[in-house]
Amino acid sequence: MSQPQVRPEIxxxxxYKAGKQVDAVAGLIPYKLSSNENAFAxxxxxxxxxxxxxxxxxxxxxxxxxxxTKSISTKFDVPEAMIATGTGSVGVCQQIIQxxxxxxxxxxxxxxxxxxxxxxxxxxxxxxxxxSLKQDASHDLDAMAKxxxxxTRVIFIxxxxxxxxxxxxxxxxxxxxxxxxxxxxxxxxxxxxxxNRDPAAVNGxxxxxxxxxxxxxxxxxxxxxxxxLRVGYFIGPENVAEAVxxxxxxxxxxxxxxxxxxxxxxxxxELLENVEAIVQKRNWFERELHALGVDFVESQANFVWLPVxxxxxxxxxxxxxxxxxxxxxxxxxxxxxIGEQAGLDRVLEVIKVFQLSKNVST
Numbered sequence: 471m472s473q474p475q476v477r478p479e480i481x482x483x484x485x486y487k488a489g490k491q492v493d494a495v496a497g498l499i500p501y502k503l504s505s506n507e508n509a510f511a512x513x514x515x516x517x518x519x520x521x522x523x524x525x526x527x528x529x530x531x532x533x534x535x536x537x538x539t540k541s542i543s544t545k546f547d548v549p550e551a552m553i554a555t556g557t558g559s560v561g562v563c564q565q566i567i568q569x570x571x572x573x574x575x576x577x578x579x580x581x582x583x584x585x586x587x588x589x590x591x592x593x594x595x596x597x598x599x600x601x602s603l604k605q606d607a608s609h610d611l612d613a614m615a616k617x618x619x620x621x622t623r624v625i626f627i628x629x630x631x632x633x634x635x636x637x638x639x640x641x642x643x644x645x646x647x648x649x650x651x652x653x654x655x656x657x658x659x660x661x662x663x664x665x666n667r668d669p670a671a672v673n674g675x676x677x678x679x680x681x682x683x684x685x686x687x688x689x690x691x692x693x694x695x696x697x698x699l700r701v702g703y704f705i706g707p708e709n710v711a712e713a714v715x716x717x718x719x720x721x722x723x724x725x726x727x728x729x730x731x732x733x734x735x736x737x738x739x740e741l742l743e744n745v746e747a748i749v750q751k752r753n754w755f756e757r758e759l760h761a762l763g764v765d766f767v768e769s770q771a772n773f774v775w776l777p778v779x780x781x782x783x784x785x786x787x788x789x790x791x792x793x794x795x796x797x798x799x800x801x802x803x804x805x806x807x808i809g810e811q812a813g814l815d816r817v818l819e820v821i822k823v824f825q826l827s828k829n830v831s832t
Contacts, residue, residue: 477595479592479595480592480593482592483589483592483593484588484589487585488505491795492790492793492794492795493790493793493795494793495790495791495792495793498792498793499793499812500793500794500795501793501794501795501809501810501812501813501816502795502807502809503794503795503796503797503806503807503808503809503813503814503817504795504796504797504805504807505697505797505807506632506662506692506771506772506773506805506807507692507695507697507807507809508692508693508694508695508697508744508748508772509748509808509809509810510695510744510747510748511695512695512696512730513737513740513741515733515736515737515740516695516696516730516733516734516737516741518733519729519730519732519733520699520726520729520730520733522729523725523726523728523729523730524726526725527724527725527726529725530721530725531721531723531724531725531727531728532725532728533720533721534715535555535723535728537728537729537732538555538701538703538723538728538731538732539553539555541731541732541735541736542703542705542735545735546675546705548675548678548679548705549708551708551711551712552678552705552706552707552708552711553703553704553705553711554703554704554711554712554714554715554718555701555702555703555704555715555718555723556701556702556703556704556714556718556719556722556723557700557701557702557719557722557723558689558691558697558700558701558702559659559661559687559688559689559691559702560584560586560590560702561700561702561718561719561722562687562702562703562704562714563584563586563587563590563626563657563659563687564586564590564593564594564717565704565714565717565718566624566655566657566685566687566704566710566714567590567591567593567594567596567624568594568717569710569713569714569716569717570623570624570655570710570713571591571594571595571596571623571624572595572596573595573596574595574596574597574621575596575597575621575622575623576596576597576598576599576619576621576622576623577591577594577596577597577598577599577622577623577624577625577626578599578600578601578614578617578618578622578624578625578626579598579599579600579601579625579626579627579628580600580601580602580603580609580610580614580627580628580631581600581601581602581603582603582633582634582799582802583603583626583628583631583632584626584628584631584632584659584661585632587626588600596623597621599617599622601613601614601617603631603634606636606767607631607634607636607767607775607777608636608638609627609629609631609638609642611627611638611642611643611645611646614646615646615649615650618649618650618651618654622654623654623655624654624655624656624657625650625654625655625656625657626657626659627643627646627656627657627658627659627672628659628661629658629659629660629663629671629672629674630662630663630665630666630671630769630770630771632661632662632771632773632805633773633775633797633799633803633805634767634769634775635662635767635768635769635770635771635773635774635775636767636768636769636770637666637668637670637671637672637770638671638672639670639671639672640670640671640672640673640677641670642672643658643672643677644677647677647681647683647684650683652682652683653683654683655683655684655685655706655707655710656681656683656684656685657684657685657686657687657706658672658674658677658678658684658685658686658687659687660674660686660687660688661687661688661689661691661692661702662692662693662770662771662772663688664692664693664742664745665692665693665745665748665749665752665770665771665772666770666771667749667770668770671770674686674688675705678705678706682707683707684706684707685704685705685706685707685710686704686705686706687702687703687704688702688703688705689701689702689703690702690727690730690731690734692772693741693742693745693772694731694734694741695741695744696727696730696731696734699724699726699727699730699731700723700724700727701723701727701728701730701731748772748808751808751811751814752769752771752772752774752808755774755808755814755818756768756769756774758818759774759776759818759821762818762821762822762825763825764776764821765777765778772807772808773805773806773807773808774805774806774808775803775804775805775806776803776804776805776806777802777803778803778804779801779802779803780801781824781828782798782799782800782801782802782803782804783798783800784824785798785804785820785824786798786804788820788823788824788827789804789817789820792816792819792820793816794813794816794817794820796817
């Protein structure tokens with residue numbers, strides 16, 4: 471029986487694995503630590519902007535995100551022509567690839583890194599060029615530079631890296647850019663940069679301003695707590711920004727999202743106090759992990775990576791029994807978001823039980 475056909479590469483496309491919701495467990499408050507969400511509620515100023523904007527949902531949003539683009543331009547002291555917005559950083563990622571890649575072109579990134587990179591590359595008909603992380607989970611920029619070919623169009627550097635949480639240094643990126651042809655667009659994906667406290671980490675904005683082939687990717691989903699509104703942005707070469715604007719879904723960023731994002735930038739000091747609280751909680755959690763003798767990658771994001779390897783499935787299952795949702799990567803490790811204190815306390819309890827059960831079983 472004949473039926474409409476889809477592209478073969480789409481049939482084989484893996485589904486993006488969002489953070490799992492928490493299964494109910496009798497007598498326990500559930501905690502979702504699987505999606506790197508900001509556990510703080512929006513500030514009164516942001517909520518006010520959302521409510522006011524909601525009265526206009528019968529109207530199409532500004533397709534050019536004029537007010538938001540102006541706010542970003544002012545904050546970072548860059549021309550508005552260098553800015554493009556989209557539905558979260560993942561939406562902008564897809565716009566970038568659609569704007570720069572044709573069938574057979576290559577998109578390079580470290581692996582493991584942001585799970586959407588290989589998916590959106592395949593959607594565009596481009597080729598994934600994955601370069602393994604080093605043993606310590608850091609980017610192998612030397613190997614990435616050597617892997618560049620005449621077909622390479624875009625390179626993503628995710629820092630802090632999702633899901634490992636570590637950063638790439640400024641000196642590493644500077645050396646890398648000396649080896650990469652200027653015709654290749656290098657994207658510094660800083661979705662989690664507000665949580666970084668490593669002074670040696672790459673400064674994406676300064677790197678954009680110092681190079682003609684570098685772009686910056688950021689989001690309002692994490693630090694600013696607008697994950698449910700879907701708004702992110704690109705800053706980079708004007709010709710690329712123009713193309714990224716052209717590949718955006720018309721009216722994709724809602725008027726509510728635009729208004730909320732502008733309010734976030736106007737009241738940034740208050741929001742960044744929440745970010746600092748998350749950083750302090752992350753540092754505490756890592757100290758507790760260290761005290762328990764747990765192997766982890768030091769994080770500069772709002773999550774921590776436990777490279778538990780073959781124990782990933784068993785540990786994830788035990789967390790679920792304690793009404794905890796964490797993000798497993800089969801055979802590699804588990805990513806745990808820095809969420810509510812009670813949830814993190816329970817994770818530590820689970821780790822103790824897991825360690826004990828492993829000792830008993832052996």
